[in-house]
Amino acid sequence: MNINEYLRDNLKRISEKTHIAPDIEEKKLNNAISSFKYPGSHNNVVAIHDNTVFGSCKTGLLFTGEQLILKEDFSDPQSIQYENIESVKLQEIVKDAAKNKIETQVLITSKEGKRIVLKSLLHSFNYHAFVDIFSKVVTDETQFEFKDEQQLVPIEDMPEKLKTAYVQCIANMAFANDDIIDEKELAEIFVLMSRINLQPESRSIIRSYMCNLDTLQPLEVLLSTIAENEPGGQIKNIHISLVKDLINTYISTTGIDGDITDESIKGFDFLNNNRHLFEVSNDDINIILSTINTDRKILNDELSDDEITTLLKDVSSKAAAVGVPIAAIYLSGSVMGYLLLVLLRAYQH
Structure with a gap:
């Protein structure tokens, strides 16, 4: 432990x-x-x-x-x-x-x-x-192993083997959805590989992996690889980040307008069938959905500065109440995520 x-x-x-x-x-x-x-x-x-x-x-x-x-x-x-x-x-x-x-x-x-x-x-x-x-x-x-460790390590700073397995989890989900990886899913995967600074050799592994259904590894094996290579004390953060990236990739193909809700992902069988493997609670999912909705509203320029302030404070307080670090949700990086964290820290002072 x-x-x-x-x-x-x-x-x-x-x-x-x-x-x-x-x-x-x-x-x-x-x-x-x-x-x-x-x-x-x-x-x-x-x-x-x-x-x-x-x-x-x-x-x-x-x-x-x-x-x-x-x-x-x-x-x-x-x-x-x-x-x-x-x-x-x-x-x-x-x-x-x-x-x-x-x-x-x-x-x-x-x-x-x-x-x-x-x-x-x-x-x-x-x-x-x-x-x-x-x-x-x-x-x-x-x-227990009593050891000082970094409390938050970005995915891009984690071992290459872990990062490769992380992206392969997304590919597994895309295949499970309809046996193909469509253009929108592929775009999300390529952006993710760039965000986590996946090296050329690992990118080649991912491209080969996505070309053949027969090479897919079971999700349990991929999550085991992640657990074996995480830098210590990060597994929950990784799972929360991974679930957010899974949901983002899933909704990229649905054309959903407005807020993403529990109802929006009711048909997301890959997530629903594997919740026990990701070890995420309903509270975790709700916070992830809240941050996704916040991202979308700010990105689409739908909010005034005052509304952004109120929304960020609301998401932050809800996350704190259930013990979900906001930073963990953006562990795989994103410009919007970085801006949100900067704004949150500014509003806390």
Whole structure:
């Protein structure tokens, strides 16, 4: 089990002010790295619990794939490596017996006896959820490889073998649709190969692959190749990106005007029959459709600046609510996707 993915999927439970990568505002991230005195790459930061009143992220908790760091007001940061955690326990401290005032804390003890106490954390910090999350890290230590990794890696920066299998998945879908790859599907595939910077040798493999139905590999084999070659902690992001590219290629042949809805892809048998392989939820699909519709409206110049602002904020908040990184949806790149991410970050400030 990848510790980075595990933490990204679970840390949102600890508070509403926990920012999960890759959707951490640059200013907040830089503030935290400086205040927490984190020496590693900003790309390695998995999450930050902001314990400040005004949202600066200068105090609280910072998580990477190897360690957590606690930064309290007027004190130096304290850090502990996950592999060095002996126990994580909830404790109730009586602050005023007469008034029955009890303070909930978390005691983290290292294998050398070092103690870190989490207390007085703001924004309805869920100490019980924290203990639940990190008790699994301690008890299932052998299942995790504690390693700092980039939280978001574009498809173009991934291994060539993975990129080839990614495009082959799209080709499989096009063939499954009607046993041929038509002009629009072919155009989408060529644009995708360009976006992910597929090398000439790999492009030749794809062209040969698309010329003969007999050479098609089962989707399970292609997804296994992707899983074996992903750079670590990226498989969910890749699947979300792949499903978006599958839907985009599918709708390119349907001539659908207006918003793409669940009803629009009801006949998309390739996706519907393989949802379990892509491991995407209904919420994931809904966010993907929302971003596709946003792309189309902006590209077609259908919206005013104010409407774009409102729409982007709406998509961003919906994605955050279900734990889907907006950046993951554009993992395979696109000019529109890049512009949307820039605009989203601008509107967040």
